[in-house]
Structures are given as structure tokens and as C-alpha cells.
Amino acid sequence: MKKHKLSExxxxxxxxxxxxxxxxxxxxxxxxxxxxxxxxYIVSKNLDPYVETKIIIDVIDIINDGLDRGMxxxxxxxxxxxxxxxxxxxxxKKSYKYLIGSAGGAAAIYMLGIMLFxxxxxxxxxxxxxSIYGGELFLFLAFxxxxxxxxxxIVKTTYDDMAKSRFVLPVIALxxxxxxxxxxxxxxxxTIHVAVAVIIVLAGYLIFDLLS
Amino acid sequence: MKMKSSQMxxxxxxxCVLMVLSRKPYYGYDLIDKLNDYGxxxxxxxxxxxxxxxxxxxYVQSYYEESNSGPRRKYYRITDAGRADVDEFFHIMVDxxxxxxxxxxxxxRNSHEEA
Numbered sequence: 001m002k003k004h005k006l007s008e009x010x011x012x013x014x015x016x017x018x019x020x021x022x023x024x025x026x027x028x029x030x031x032x033x034x035x036x037x038x039x040x041y042i043v044s045k046n047l048d049p050y051v052e053t054k055i056i057i058d059v060i061d062i063i064n065d066g067l068d069r070g071m072x073x074x075x076x077x078x079x080x081x082x083x084x085x086x087x088x089x090x091x092x093k094k095s096y097k098y099l100i101g102s103a104g105g106a107a108a109i110y111m112l113g114i115m116l117f118x119x120x121x122x123x124x125x126x127x128x129x130x131s132i133y134g135g136e137l138f139l140f141l142a143f144x145x146x147x148x149x150x151x152x153x154i155v156k157t158t159y160d161d162m163a164k165s166r167f168v169l170p171v172i173a174l175x176x177x178x179x180x181x182x183x184x185x186x187x188x189x190x191t192i193h194v195a196v197a198v199i200i201v202l203a204g205y206l207i208f209d210l211l212s
Numbered sequence: 213m214k215m216k217s218s219q220m221x222x223x224x225x226x227x228c229v230l231m232v233l234s235r236k237p238y239y240g241y242d243l244i245d246k247l248n249d250y251g252x253x254x255x256x257x258x259x260x261x262x263x264x265x266x267x268x269x270x271y272v273q274s275y276y277e278e279s280n281s282g283p284r285r286k287y288y289r290i291t292d293a294g295r296a297d298v299d300e301f302f303h304i305m306v307d308x309x310x311x312x313x314x315x316x317x318x319x320x321r322n323s324h325e326e327a
Contacts, residue, residue: 059260062240064283065241066256078255081257091268
């Protein structure tokens with residue numbers, strides 16, 4: 001795939017936010033809900049973030065142009081939104097960059113939280129090392145997994161129900177993370193220097209900014 | 213009936229769009245108007261995924277142009293690969309449409325005779 005400049009990606013992200021916001025304000029009731037579902041369903045396809053953004057901008061432009069011509073959503077897009085998005089997504093490979101981006105963001109938040117939490121003790125003892133305990137690490141992982149699954153559930157159930165079997169693995173993983181959190185609650189896993197923690201925060205944020 | 217016709221349409225619409233684009237670049241809605249003038253009945257819901265498919269194959273290229281009546285518009289133009297594909301389709305379809313026409317004519321004649 002063609003490489004894109006960081007400035008171009010940022011400009012597209014900004015344009016996407018502005019267009020989603022504008023179309024949301026322009027439409028009302030069932031039409032507004034219908035476009036929200038289309039966008040959500042595009043997101044559920046796990047496309048490359050650049051492709052996903054480009055498609056969402058295109059679709060909103062198409063809808064806006066059609067509305068300017070006095071057409072209804074039905075006349076613009078036809079009557080099968082699911083097939084419309086499926087046809088588009090069929091042309092692209094799935095991408096899991098958003099997962100890496102989310103993990104980067106989560107790592108940044110986690111490390112920032114631990115740093116702030118440890119700050120009073122660090123000042124008091126003049127010790128610049130941060131202790132990482134098993135309990136907080138696994139608890140954070142559990143919340144992260146739960147958050148990702150909730151997002152996944154919302155976007156995947158736009159037009160279809162989710163099979164019950166798809167709940168099994170996340171529930172087991174969530175249960176395991178909670179159990180490990182309880183078992184290792186006061187167990188010191190390792191310590192890291194505050195400088196390393198700062199690097200993790202910055203790197204995590206950068207990954208999140210680039211890939212999500 | 214609708215399902216059947218949309219499946220049949222899918223098979224030929226890509227090449228019909230290329231044929232229209234071979235004359236000049238088109239903007240999405242103008243392309244729809246043109247195709248609907250020819251007797252198709254399609255919406256952006258059909259055309260946009262089709263144009264993405266053609267662009268991925270390298271048969272068309274998209275570019276933006278400023279519009280006097282609103283925001284920038286996305287235009288599509290045919291590429292050399294697209295022209296080659298549409299030339300091949302043209303020769304196949306000319307032969308096939310003759311054959312299909314003969315079958316339809318024969319069917320109509322028989323139906324009239326039986327009636």
C-alpha cells in the first residue's frame with residue numbers, strides 16, 4: 001500500500017471528524033440513525049485506518065452531494081446499506097492496526113497512571129524507580145479487554161446479531177485476567193526507571209496517534 | 213426477480229461503466245445520470261463500490277476537482293489497462309448480444325405461435 005505522510009493522515013482525520021459532525025447535524029431522525037449505522041458498519045470491517053477514513057469521507061461527500069440535489073437517502077444509496085458496505089470492504093484486506101494503536105494508547109494511559117500514582121512516594125524517597133505490581137497490571141488488562149470487546153460488540157452488531165460462541169473467548173480471557181489480578185495483587189513484578197516510563201508514555205501515545 | 217437482475221447487472225456493469233468513462237472523465241452523479249439515461253437504474257450504493265473495484269484493478273483513476281456549485285468533486289478517468297479490458301469486453305459482448313438476441317427472438321416467435 002502507498003505510504004502516506006503524517007501531515008496527510010492528520011489532515012484526513014480532522015476532515016473525517018468535521019464531516020461526520022456536519023452530516024450528523026444536517027440529518028435528523030431515521031436518516032441520521034441510518035448514516036450512523038453505515039459509518040459504524042464501515043468501522044466494524046477492520047480496514048486500514050487510512051482506507052477507512054478515506055471511505056467514510058467519500059460516503060459522506062456522496063450523501064451530501066445527493067442531499068444538495070434534493071435526493072432522499074433511499075435515492076442516493078438504494079435500499080441495502082449492508083450490501084453497500086460489504087461490497088466496498090470486499091476490495092480491501094483487513095487490518096489490525098487499530099488494535100496495535102489501541103494497545104499503544106492503553107500502555108500510555110496505564111504508565112501515566114502508575115507514574116502519577118507513584119509520584120508522591122518518588123518525591124518523598126528520592127527514588128526514581130516505579131514498582132509494577134501484578135494486581136494492577138492484570139486489572140488494567142481486564143478493563144482494556146472489556147473495553148475492546150464492548151466496542152467490538154457495538155460495531156459488529158450494527159446489522160447482525162453476534163453469535164453466542166463469540167462471547168466464550170472474551171469471557172474466559174476476562175475471567176482469567178481478574179483471577180490473575182487477585183492472585184498477584186501485592187506481588188511485585190518488576191521496577192522501571194521513571195525515564196523508561198516516560199518513554200513508554202510517549203511511544204504509546206505516538207503509536208495510538210498514528211494507527212488508531 | 214430483483215435479485216436475479218442485480219446479479220446479471222453485476223456481471224456487465226463494470227464494463228459498461230468503463231465504456232462510458234472511455235469517452236471522458238465523469239463525476240459520480242453525472243456518471244449515474246448517464247447510465248440511467250442508457251436505461252440502467254442504479255444508485256451510488258451500486259456505483260461507488262464498483263468504482264472502488266475498478267480503481268483497485270487499475271482500470272480507473274480518481275482525482276479531485278473543485279466545483280463551482282459546492283465542495284470539491286471526485287472524478288474518475290479510465291486508464292490504459294481499463295481501455296484494454298473494455299475493448300475485450302466489447303468484442304465478446306457484440307457476439308454474445310447477437311446470440312442472446314437470436315434466442316430471445318426465437319422464444320418470442322414461439323410464444324406468439326403457441327398463443
